Amino acid sequence: MKPRHPYRITPEEQRKRKRVLRLEWLTIALVLSIVVVMYFTMGSSQAMKTAWIEDMLALVPPLSFIIAERFRNKAPDQRFPYGYQQTTLLSFLVSAVAILVMGLYMLYDAASGLLAQEHPTIGHFDRFGLHVWAGWGMIGALVYSVIPPLILGHFKMGLGRDLQERTVLADATMNKDDWQTGAAAMLGVLGIGAGLWWADSAAAAFISINVIKDGVTHLRQGVMNLLDQRPTDAEKNQPLQIDRKLQDALEQDEAVKAVDVRLRGEGPYISGEVFVVMHKQAVTPEELEGLKCKAEAVDHRFYGLTVTPVGQLED
């Protein structure tokens, strides 16, 4: 078998990918610190517990990205002649399923707390020689849990957009939306303080619905990616006008009579077939190779295009 040539990554892309990788490691370190702080202040608040699980879920996208990144740069080989680029999409799908399942579990937990009329018991915070209401400790932990993801999310968003990396964009969105979780949990804790026992479970339910929403969005996106969707913008999922651009570029060639394309998104890259109708009957391999080079020059994201001469475009 003849494997594809490896994707020729531009130095710009290389540099940005390295930055994303560093940011993802930083995310893992900071999220772990948040998880520890939250654990020690959590107490018996359902909202805190749910926010804590949500914070742990924030580890899933960075981990899946880092793991996928290890494989995707392997050159295509005999066993996987199309290469390993799709590993990021696969890890995206897996993490979407994990997030969705956890979200459903969290909603069940919160709803059963509401039905059972769980009254959260919160007394003194008794660590480091401090004796204050433990709710204040929880709010402090929640404030801390909101800030690092907000900053990291902002930076990852920009890089994800530049690299058209869906995993990174999804992760950044989750990070940026994390403040809602923090705010909801804070309201839950303040509600407990105000003597409203249901505020806690209600906040937990709100958080879990947010997580489910994330899970569903990512799952849809993940399935569309693996179904070889037409090339779309990674952030807005709108079709790119890149097929039109490719056709226009090739139609400029004097030897070409008509062009059509069949493209698919392959993670950040775009692959597929180009069908050409030539003016003359006999086409040489050199001419085809020339057309392919011309096609791939249209955008650096084109990867492994094949050019097929056909008699006519309609079947």
Next chain:
Amino acid sequence: MNALHQPPFPAFRRRPPLHFAKWAALALCFLLTACDRFPKDPEGSLEKAQERGTLRVGLFENPPWVIPHEGQAPGGLEPQLVQGFADELGLQVAWHEQGAEDAFDALEHHQLDLVIGGMTQKNPWAKHVGTTLPYLKTRSIIATPTGEAPAQNAPVAVKKDSVLAALLESQSYTPQPMDDLAQAEGAVAAPQWQAAALGLQETGVVLQQKKHVMAVPRGENALLMHLESYLLEAGKQHSLETQLKETAR
């Protein structure tokens, strides 16, 4: 103007530090007043007890923590603490001696305000009620007249039918069940306060640790906070262990 006299951070000069201090003080005032009102009881246990003028306390026997006396106020460490707490709030105490399950059932349904019985943090009812933070940590230990630890497999006296016999076996000692530990010669396995009451020295061998708590209705955080504050303060002012030792004597 001499450059040296210019402040290094001009921005700070425009906003004098006093400004920040004022805000911080305001925030602190807010927090403190908020702390006073915070947290509240969803079912109003503390307010209702104050309206009623009595604190309804369920108890079951567990000496030296709780020692009921027919027709009068119970003795033991925990009734003493509860009485002190009620005095501080200006409340009478209505004592209700009953079985543990009944007591917790009544507490869960807000028919009692407090349940005591020498419970620890691991008590099986903790899922249905709220518990205070541990107001006292105790250990069960091996003690000897000299404080020297017994050799492995050596006989160690232990109260008959006590869990400590099993714990001794798991640490490779030979339990010697006895009716009265005062009769024992040599090593004894017992709670710290009991060993101290017997005049024995600790050997450093720990068999079990317990964190003692009292129970309140679930989520009644105002009552809980007041009780915890009292217990923390009581623990600071008197040695609760000395009291236990004296009760045990």
